[in-house]
Amino acid sequence: MKLALFSSKPYDEKYFNRENKFNHEITFFSTRLNEQTLSLAKGYTAVCVFVNDKIDRAMIATLAKNGTQFIALRCAGFNNIDFEACKEFGIIVCRVPAYSPYAVAEHTAALMLTLNRRITRAYNRVKEGNFSLDGLLGFDIHGKTIGIIGTGQIGECFANIMNGFGTRLLFVDPFESSKCQSMGEYTDLDTLFKESDIISLHCPLRPETHHLINDASIAKMKNKVMILNTSRGALIDTHALIRGLKQSQLGSVGLDVYEEEAELFFEDCSDTIIQDDTFMRLTTFPNVIITGHQAFFTSTALSNIAETTLQNLDDLEFERLCLNLVE
Template sequence: MNVIFFSAKPYDIHFFKDANKQHRHHLKFLEVPLNESTAVLAKEQDAVCVFVNDTVNAKVLQILTDAGVKIVALRCAGYNNVDLTAAQEKGIKVARVPAYSPYAVAEHTLALILTLNRKTHRAYNRVREGNFALSGLMGFDLHGRTVGLIGLGKIGLVTARILKGFGCKVLGYDITEIEEAEQIGVVLIDLDSLYRQADIISLHCPLTPQTYHLINDESIAKMKDGVMLINTSRGAIIDTKAVIKGLKTEKISYLGLDVYEEEGDLFFEDLSNKVIQDDVFMRLLSFNNVLITGHQAFFTTNALQSIAQISLQNITDLEQGKVLVNEVLP
C-alpha cells in the first residue's frame, strides 16, 4: 500500500524503513504535521500514519476520504486527536499501537520522580561550575512513601511493580477492576482517598472527556501538602493554570511533566533560537521545583521498533482483509 507519514522525524524514517523490509509498503515521509492545510498531500495514498499532535478532525477526514485514504494508522497509543465518529461515517479505519513498550514510559516516570526528589539535574549543573555545596539538594527516601497511580493499564502496572521494588506503598485507581493490580500488591482505592493519602501522584490514564482536567483546583485541594505530581500520559489531564496556583501556594512541592496540554506548538521541534510565545508554559519553567521533558517517555529503541512493526502490521492487515485487532471505534 502507499503510506504517507506526517510529522516524520529522522528516527521515524529509520525505524519504519527497517520494519518495512518485511511488509514492502511504499512509504513517503513528510516533516509537516497533518492538519486541514496539509491533508491534500495525501492524494493517491492508501494510508496515512500520524502521531500525537497531528489533527485528524472531521474536515481533515473528509479531505483524506476524497484522496482515497482507507486507514489512519496511529503510531501511538492515544487517539484523542482523532474524530472517531467522523472516521467511521466516512469509512476510514483507525488503528493504533496499544502497547509498544510500557517499560519505556514507566521507567521515565521513575526518572522524573528520582530527579525531582534528589535534584540530580541541579546537582549536575552545580558540579560543572565547580559548586559542590549540598545546600538546597536535600531529598527523601522513596522507600516507605505512598504513591498513588491514576490508571492501571499496562504502563500503570509496570510502574507499580517498579515502585514496589523501591519499597513504596502503592495505591491505585482505575475505572475498571484490575485483578493483576491486587496480585502485585496495589491497594485499590477511590480517587478522593488517593488524593488525600498519596505523597506522590502519577497519571497513567488516557485523555477522555471524563479525564480532561482531572487534576484541577478541586482535586489539588484534596491532596497532601507538598505532594509530588507526575504526568507522562496526556497533557490536558492537568489544568495547567490550577497546577501553577498549587505550586505558588506550595501545595504542590514537585511537578514532573513529559506532556503539556498545549504542547502541539512546542514539542518535537528545536525552538532554541525563537521566543516562545506560550506564557503559561514559560511560567511553569520559572519554578525550580518543576521538571519538564518534551514528550520523550516513549523514546527508546525498543519502543520505536515495536511502534514501527505494529503500525505497519495494522496497515498490512487491512490490505490483506484480516481483522484489525488494534482498530479504534467510537
C-alpha cells in the same frame, strides 16, 4: 499499500524503513497533517499520524473523498481524531496500544528520582566546583504512598517499579488489574488524592479525565505532594498547577506532556521566542522538570511502533484480523 507518514522525524524514517518487510510504499512528510497539508495525502490509501496531528471531521471527509481508507496512529492514544466522523465516512483507524510500557514507566521513575534528589541542581553545582549540599535535601521513597491513576500496561509497569522501592500503592481505574491488586489496593480518587505522597498519571485523555488535576483536586492533596504526568497533557489544568506551585501546596512536578504542546514539542525552538507564556512560567519553578514528550523514546519502542503500525496496515490490506483497531 501507499502510505503517507506525517510528522516524520529522521528516526521515524530509519525505523519504518528498517521494519518495512511488508514492502509498503512509504512517503515521509516532516509536516504535521492539518488543513493546509491535507492535499499531500491525496492518492494515498493510508495516512500515518502521531500524537499532535489533530484530524477533525472536515479533514476526515476530505481524506475519504481523496481515497484514504485507513488512518494508522503510531501511538496508543486516539483523542486527537474525530472517531465518530471516521465511522461515518468509512475510514478504519488502527493504533499501537503497547509499543513499550516499560519505556514510559521507567521515564516516570526517572522524573521522580530527579525531582526528589535534585539531580539537575546537583549536577550543575558540581560542574561549577560547588559541592555544598544545601538545598539538595530529598526524602526516602521507601515507605511513601504512591497514587497511580490508570492501571493499563504502563501504569502496571510503573506500579511494579514502585513496588520494588517498598512503597504503599493506591490505584484508581474502572478496570482493575489483578497484578496491581496483588501489589496494592484500588480506591476512589478522593482517597488517592488525600493519602498519596506522589501521584502519577497513566490514564487516557477522555472527557471525564480532562483536567482531572485541577484546583479542587489539588486542594484535597497532601501538602508538598509530587505530581508526575507522562500520559496526556490535558489531564492537568496547567493554570491550576501553577497556582498550586505558587501557594507551595505542590512540592514538585514532573511533566513529559503539556496540554498546549503541539506548537512546541518535537521541534527545535531554541532560536525562537516561545510565545506560550504559561509554559514559560512553568519553566521558572526550581521544583518543576519538563521533558518534551520523550518518555516513549527508546530504540525498543521505536522498533515496536514501526513494526506494529506496518503489521496493522498489512492485516487491513489483506483483510486479515487486525488486533489493534480503534472501535
